[in-house]
Amino acid sequence: MTSLPEPVSDPVRERLLKAALDSFLADDYHKVTTRMIADKADANISMIRYYFGNKEGLYEEMIRDTMAPLLDVLDGRMLHSVNGFEDFLLLYYETMSKRPEFPKLILKVLALNQGPGRRFIQHLLERGRTRGANKVEALKSAGQVMPSLDPDIVRMAFVSLAMMPMLLKDIFEEQMGRTMDSAFLEELAEFNGRLFAAGLALASAE
Numbered sequence: 159m160t161s162l163p164e165p166v167s168d169p170v171r172e173r174l175l176k177a178a179l180d181s182f183l184a185d186d187y188h189k190v191t192t193r194m195i196a197d198k199a200d201a202n203i204s205m206i207r208y209y210f211g212n213k214e215g216l217y218e219e220m221i222r223d224t225m226a227p228l229l230d231v232l233d234g235r236m237l238h239s240v241n242g243f244e245d246f247l248l249l250y251y252e253t254m255s256k257r258p259e260f261p262k263l264i265l266k267v268l269a270l271n272q273g274p275g276r277r278f279i280q281h282l283l284e285r286g287r288t289r290g291a292n293k294v295e296a297l298k299s300a301g302q303v304m305p306s307l308d309p310d311i312v313r314m315a316f317v318s319l320a321m322m323p324m325l326l327k328d329i330f331e332e333q334m335g336r337t338m339d340s341a342f343l344e345e346l347a348e349f350n351g352r353l354f355a356a357g358l359a360l361a362s363a364e
Contacts, residue, residue, distance in 0.1 A: 171209050173199040178220045183259040187217065187274060218278045224260055225282055227253055232289035240302050240358045244351020247320055251343040254324040261324045287313060303358045315357070319350045 177199035181190045192213050196203040210216035228250060236242045236249075254261055267276050287310075294309040323330065323338065323346060331337055338346075 168209075170199070170201050170205055174201055174206060174209065174216065175220055175223050177201075178216050179224065179257065179260075182217060182220065183257060183263060192216070214274050218275055221264075221275060221279060222282065224253075224257065229282065229286055229289070232286060232293060237293045238296070239300075240297060240355040241351070243316065243354045244347055246316075247351050247354075248344060248347035250320045251323065251347055252340070255327075255338070255340075255343060258324055258327050261321050265325065290316075297358070307358070312358070316354065319354060 174195065177195045178190075181195050181198060190213075192203055192206050195216070196206060206213070206216055210219055228246075231237065231246055231249065236245050264279060267274075267279055290313050291309040294303065294307065294312055297303045298305050298307065323343075327338055336342070
């Protein structure tokens with residue numbers, strides 16, 4: 159069987175997504191114009207209409223593109239066992255440490271209803287909730303967690319461990335007097351992963 163070729167990335171589209179991410183994280187949605195994004199991406203403004211339809215379409219695709227690696231994990235093998243949560247946490251920390259403002263942007267849209275995309279983000283999170291619930295059911299079937307475990311409890315606990323270090327990154331770094339660099343995040347992911355896995359193991363033993 160002949161395998162399909164890997165999709166070729168479009169450099170102009172990628173530059174527009176990166177410019178949009180930089181712009182929307184740096185300023186409020188209504189202050190960012192498509193002209194500003196196109197100039198930052200060194201692209202013609204018409205390419206925004208071509209790829210994304212309009213400013214809101216670009217905004218939503220920027221969010222989807224940033225969250226995609228995390229959502230894709232829920233379809234893969236990383237969480238086939240409770241030990242995979244350590245790797246998932248590390249992936250989250252590494253992804254968000256490159257853009258520490260991104261979790262704050264999501265929180266601002268959802269909690270404060272500032273800027274567009276609230277329904278879109280909720281849709282992405284609901285998709286993640288459904289996929290996560292499927293993973294929990296698979297872990298139950300494998301006997302790794304107790305049958306009565308509530309997948310929403312698992313998801314909420316995981317989100318708490320994942321998001322809080324990134325949301326309060328500046329405060330934590332100031333208190334500790336050191337940066338949360340890759341070595342620190344790796345150690346944090348290892349500890350929180352063991353903590354999470356131990357909690358699920360205890361639940362399995364009840």
